[in-house]
Amino acid sequence: MSQSFLVSLCIVALSFGVHGRQTTVTPKPRFVPLRPAAATSSVELTLGLPATNIEGLHAALYDVSDPKSANYGRHLSKAEVEAFVAPKPDSVQAVNDWLAQHDVHPEVISPSGDMLRINIPVPKANALLGANFTVFKDQHSGTTLVRTLSVTIPDDVDSHLQFMYPTTQFIMPVNQSPRFEAVNPPKASTRRQSLPSICSVDVDPECLEDFYHIPTAPANASGNSLAVSGYLNEIASEDDLEISFLAFRPDVTTTPEFSVVSVDGGVTSGSGTLEASLDIQYTVGIATGVPTTFYSVGNPFADGFIDLVNFLLAQDELPLVLTTSYGFNESDFTGAEALAESFCNAYAQLGARGTSVFFCSGDNGVYSFSFNSLCDATDFGPTFPSTCPFLTSVGGTQGFSPEVAASFSGGGFSNMFARPDYQAAAVDSYLTRLGGQFAGLFNQSGRAFPDVSAQSVDFITRISGGSSALNDITSGSNPGCGAQGFPTMDGWDPVTGLGTPDYEKLLALVTGLGA
Template identity: 65%
Template sequence: MHPASSTSSLQLTLVLPPTNIDGLHTALYDVSDPKSANYGKYLSKAEVEAFVAPKPDSVKAVTDWLGQHNIHPQTVSPSGDMLRIDIPVSTANTLLAANFTVFKDKYSDVTLTRTLSVTIPDDVAPYLEYIYPTTQFIMPLRRKNPPFEVVTLSPKSKRQTDFCAVDVIPQCLESYYHIPAAPANATGNSIGVSGYMDQIASEQDLQIFFDAWRPDVTTSPEFNIVSIDGGITSGVGTLEASLDIQYTVGVATNVPTTFYSVGNPFVQGYIDLVNFLLGLDELPLVLSNSYCMFEGLFDVDSANTFCNAYAQLGARGTSVLFASGDWGVYSIGFDNNCNITAFDPTFPSGCPFLTSVGGTTGFDGPEVAAEFSGGGFSTLFAQPDYQSAAVQRYLDTIGNTNAGLFNRSGRAFPDVSAQAVRYLTEINGTFYGINGTSASTPVFASVIALLNDARLNAGLPSLGFLNPLLYSKQGTAALNDVTSGSNPGCGPVGFPAAEGWDPVTGLGSPDFDKLLALVMGAQPGL
């Protein structure tokens, strides 16, 4: 730990208070609840921006303050609620009455330039929500491949016919979850997949994957790549991105797919992706995210900023899905040791405005929970009304189990789940069997994309924010309830799966046929 060089550069993001964030939340629920007369009547870009745009006096107060220090911010969000400045450490120290210091994590080579305190002038403070990074010690995303093993395949003529007894390939998912193999064909359908840390998928790997597991598809599979924050757009395929793309393009057959390659490994990269999307006139109808962090790294202000960004996507009709994590109820430190002193929820699964996806395993009979499936209760976000009854039934069932290790009144996750063990994925000439909610998330997202296809062809809007529908009586009945297993992850105990919702597998895994019948009847006032 030593003082940061006065001439080194800091990039700071200043978040201004939104004009009417409660109004955005109300509008989101109004267009997402099948019981509402406004179900599916999503907000326009301008309508969303009007809710979150800062008031003019906020903008003036902050820009005038920065101008006094000859700092000229860049607006980095479509609504204008986020400003970004690049300034020397010496200027940052003067601006914020701070002492920016280089801190080094004791378990890794990661260094962060942070300060232990900041001071905002009294006449400016009411117009700022927070500045990042200053006192927040949120570690960057670290390169951590999902668990995998190399798989040796027999020649085609000698391959076993029942791969599903051991592995997951698209046909297993199609058969078990009744997912259609026929290509989607609706105009305007789309799905996005996020990628970070120089993760990339290759079309050559995708073609080999299709040759092996989707021989019924006669056209060449493809996907688009969009770079954000200098994200890479080519290269040898990597595990995470290859898994995500192969089981998106390979399950959501013919749904236009875009891979968003984000170059910033810090949490700003998450926000930059959302702001990029919110700046588009046409959003992807589904956004699949196989990444997560630990909630304990976030304070309330920064967590709310992320969550409100996802609420904006939902209000415009995008279904946002995130992996619940692969550590069960616990967390893993930078020393790769399991923190078993308390349950540690992942982030952003605790945000109430997105759908969190857990993991299951087993095609031979009923599924069981994958022991690594992330799940639990947020310490930052309150439990939303749409899930309160389902969660209370679970809490009544487990009684004092794990008492004191979790926040019983917090937003509970995951919401749903899908198979998450040993997905055969092709990377640079080798097949790997990959585990994780990194696998279940693109699969559930692909199911939503195919449901959107049917709705669009019938002249109906996309499904948007899913949870009010999924937690309804009809939604719960359209899912496969998973009642066996638990999620200790790396520790000694976890939550047990149970009838109904549980913090291991959520409400359960998809049954496409039942979900299709549900969503084709999901009209306003259902």
């Protein structure tokens, strides 16, 4: 039945008579076709246009990010970034003319104009793309999604279109909540003196401040700001944050507040959920006095991540930090490399304007986000966007005496993005010492991750209902669910990166006091 259904899709697609470059995919067996998308329904598609000078943006980003450069810290203006990524006029004309022939009128959704969005009835989408949009079910998550197995882009439009999503891409958001158990919270008291003994059992904000030498005094620099992104209907609660501060930051007399901004219809209120509560209670709990905003994004798919970046890029003032605890499997972008590149370039725009972007490296060791219980993967699986070279990927550690690698810390090498020059020396040294171990299981020339790491287990959370400035981690590995994983070593490694932060040393390094 399934085979005859797929054959009928091909026949219908050919009947539309669209001529041009055809892309046809065979999805993973987990995606099962259910029925053709209803003619009365519509599809929302994002179109990416090639940037005018993306190499120039990359060069500018590296220039302002290199401490050895005379332009270090001299971030680009909003207009300067937009000039690099704005599409060429002939691309805009070609795409708009093509859409107009079908009476489709796009909305510009990015500040530079390099991304458009259309919302059209299914029959019109099928005619436009020579497609047959179908409802599929992901047997792993139970999620249904509308995709097509084939699209055709006219020859005179193809070179002017970077990507169109979602069409043939079966990219699923990772829904992997932190593992937890209920514990009795400590009683409120004055600031504790014996942190090492307490932190041997659980981790709270005071443990991290003490161990990583993070100052407890409120930050007073002008322009300080921090953004936390949330997906999958996650939300944090002010009440939970207040109780958390009473227990874990008794030295702070007034509990700081955080703002909530909705993107794509994200939730803005409700009982605190696990991931959002963890993220907010530890960002606000450690970055004392830093204004923090929680961005609740209603769309957990790839275009939702891009929508958040475009929302931020449209602002005149950006947060200094954007941190995200969600991600994708890089392998899901196979065949959609142009989408991954555009995704990555969006973060490059944020970086060029002065926002430090942080992503988790993953929770299943070398086996990406969503391994199966059999651990029968034929190679190591990198995560995304951690493999994007324009952001900072953060791995996991555990314990304090000593601090060692967490076995689930995601890490490895990209199969899509080449290793950037700034990683060459550290990663080449690791690979030399690794020798031929795991040969064929990973791409030795790929972007290596994570970059750094931090504590990642035993966090107490309240829920209603330069390498000289880092602590090198040299014990542990990241087998995930399997029997093998990359070992930690002196210097950089694909388990903990360059190590965990020491705030005092980092401050001296970036201000030149350590010279």
